[in-house]
Amino acid sequence: MCGIVGYIGYRDAYPILIKGLQRLEYRGYDSAGVALFDGNNINLAKTKGKVEDLSKKAKTDISLKGTLGIGHTRWATHGVPNDVNSHPHYSNSGDLVIIHNGIIENYESIKKELGKRGYTFSSDTDTEVLVNLIEEVQKTEDVKLGKAVQIALNQVVGAYAIAVFDRKKPDEIVVAKLGSPLAIGVGDKEFFIASDASPFIEFTNNAVYLEDEEMAIVRLGKEIKLRKIKDDAIAYPNILELQLNLEEIEKGGYDHFMLKEIYEQPRAILDTYRGRLLADQGIIRMAGIDDHLEKFLNANRIIIVACGTSWHAGLVAEYIFEDLARIPVEVEYASEFRYRNPVITDKDVLIAISQSGETADTLAAIKLAKERGAFVFGVCNVVGSSIARETDAGAYTHAGPEIGVASTKAFTTQITVLTLIALKLAKEKGEFSSSKFHEFLTELETIPAKVERALQSDELIKVIADVYKDSNNCLYLGRGYNFPVALEGALKLKEISYIHAEGYPAAEMKHGPIALIDEQMPVIVIATKKGHYEKVVSNIQEIKSRKGQIIAIVTEGDEQVRNLADHVVEVPETLESLTPLLTTIPLQLLSYHIAVMRDCNVDQPRNLAKSVTVE
Ligand code: G6P
DSSP states (O other), rough: EEEEEEESSSSOOHHHHHHHHHGGGOOOOSEEEEEEEEESSSSEEESSHHHHHHHHHHHHHOOOSSSSEEEEEOOOOOSSSSSSTTSOOOEEEEEEEEEEEEEETTHHHHHHHHHHHHHHOOSSHHHHHHHHHHHHHHHHOOOOOOHHHHHHHOOEEEEEEEEETTSSSSEEEEEEEBBBBOEEEOOSSSSEEEESSSTTTTTEEEEOOOOOOOEEETTTTSSEEOOOOOOOTEEHHHHHHEEOGGGGGGGGOOOOOOHHHTTHHHHHHHHHTTTTTEGGEEEEHHHHHHHHHHHHTTTTTEEEEEEEHHHHHHHHHHIIIIIIIIEEEEEEEHHHHHTTTOOOOTTEEEEESSSSOOHHHHHHHHHHHHHHEEEEEEEESTTTTTHHHHEEEEOOOOOOOSSSSSSSHHHHHHHHHHHHHHHHHHHHHTTTTTHHHHHHHHHHHHHHHHHHHHHHTTTHHHHHHHHHHHSEEEEEEOOHHHHHHHHHHHHHHHHHOOOOOOOOOGGGGTTGGGOOSSOEEEEEEEOOTTTEEEEEEEEHHHHHTTOOEEEEEEEEEEEEEHHHOEEEEEEEOOGGGGTTHHHHHHHHHHHHHHHHHOOOOOOTTTTSSSSOOOO
16 A cells, blocks of 8 residues: 655656545555655655645645656554654655655564664654665665665665665665556656656656566666566566557546446446457457466366455355356455465466455465465456466456556456456356357346446435435345455445445345344345346345344346335346346445535545555
8 A cells, every 4th residue: 555656857847746646546545745856955845635636736835847756655654643643754864865665574673773773763653664764774884875775775674665765865766666566757858757657657658667576777868677676686677568549547527437437337348358258259369368278177176365355255256156157166355365364276276366466465375375286367457567467377358457446347358358367267167058159148248238238327326325324324235246246336435435335145134134123224125137046035034033124235127125125126037146247336426425415535534545555
């Protein structure tokens, strides 16, 4: 978490840094800061709050001159969010200044040592300890900044993406990475540094993504030099040409990124299967699977690891893989899997699902599975992300940048990719006749238009949101394929509107949650025609007889549930295993509208961050 940005070149650094930080706010937004070098001095402004607060403060407090600078937007790990704990941090001499995304785990012992040598600390952060350690190395070893950073980093345990510069040598920024992402944008006589490419996309399409345990000295007028932090070996920068464009990372007329991203789903799903799903030829082409087909076909089981919304996509995938491809699947929270000494063999295939491709727990789970011999496959959205690089093979979702912290289009595109994989394996294993396979492929091709139709309930959902916006609790029920959708619906509501919500398998309700039901309790029930419809109708009756308020998600034309429910939202009919792609849409819209009506910060909910690069 935390976003970092830096610039060195010939333009004014300040506007680049501020705009860059705004684009990185999805990574954390409890405080922000910038440091600029004006030719003689470092001018530093930082504050608790958003980048907007920083920009007001910087304008009044400091000179905004300078063509070299760094900036930071924070999601607090060590030390509460306040002005002092915000980044950048100075070293004691005031010559070095640093920004950091990550955690230095052994900072306490280093702090103690530095304290004995006379260093003082104004903040509670691990980062201030790191910059002073670099300064101490610089002094005692009499080395240049790059070398000092390297020596210091060999003494720390933890994760970092850092950028640091020295007032006495203002023609370079030293950057390093372990566990947190760091990209360098390579322009003509200028360089950009950032947690992802969004801050510099209008200036250059060329970027170098640092690998773990690499560092670089980004020096004006010079080519980038990469080094391995551990053994000083030279690494050669791989300059990638980015596909990202500016429109994709702007709101495009929508009030919030989340709403834009909800509405982008027809396009995102289409982009995700485009070129892979060839219905007329009756094939699914996915290089990541085609090249490793035997691994999948011979697998004893598939283990899926993920966090948050991606974990919910994993649960949907469990239904799809087992139902269609008849392959046993286990779905695990990456954070549990990594620490519970799981049994993994070289006959297992592990699928890691991650929008950002940077989630620390998911990365750790991948490393563990690889060590124990499993074949590891990634489903990521962010191209070139750590998980995409760490896995043996993978398939990207082509959702485009997702900026709203609450995940929407990433979820439906993850399900799309996983469905393609399951269908392909089902076909290869002979579980499907050609005609059944063809039926699935052609139906999948109709999904973007059906999502479009589901989006047309937006106004109706707004009316429903208005009725329930002041609720304190909310229950989401679904069965089969729509049980994970119920979990995801509840998560969306919690995340952005701060209403307590629980997702439950509809039939489990009678083992607990039914005790909560009274006339104050809205219950959202997914009751589409295919998949245990009659059973869900019985569950609805149980709720009704306890006076619960029912909002039902039903198949177009449904009459039975309409007669029972207080509100009904229709989605088009599709195959049972594809229903999550449609039933998710009204739940996303409901959370969105409730959050807006409650005046919540939809795109940046409190305490959350989009990319969780710490444990
Ligand atoms: C955070 C985000 C969620 C996301 C989860 C996993 O909690 O706020 O929206 O689902 O991380 O992220 P990933 O990038 O691995 O999918």
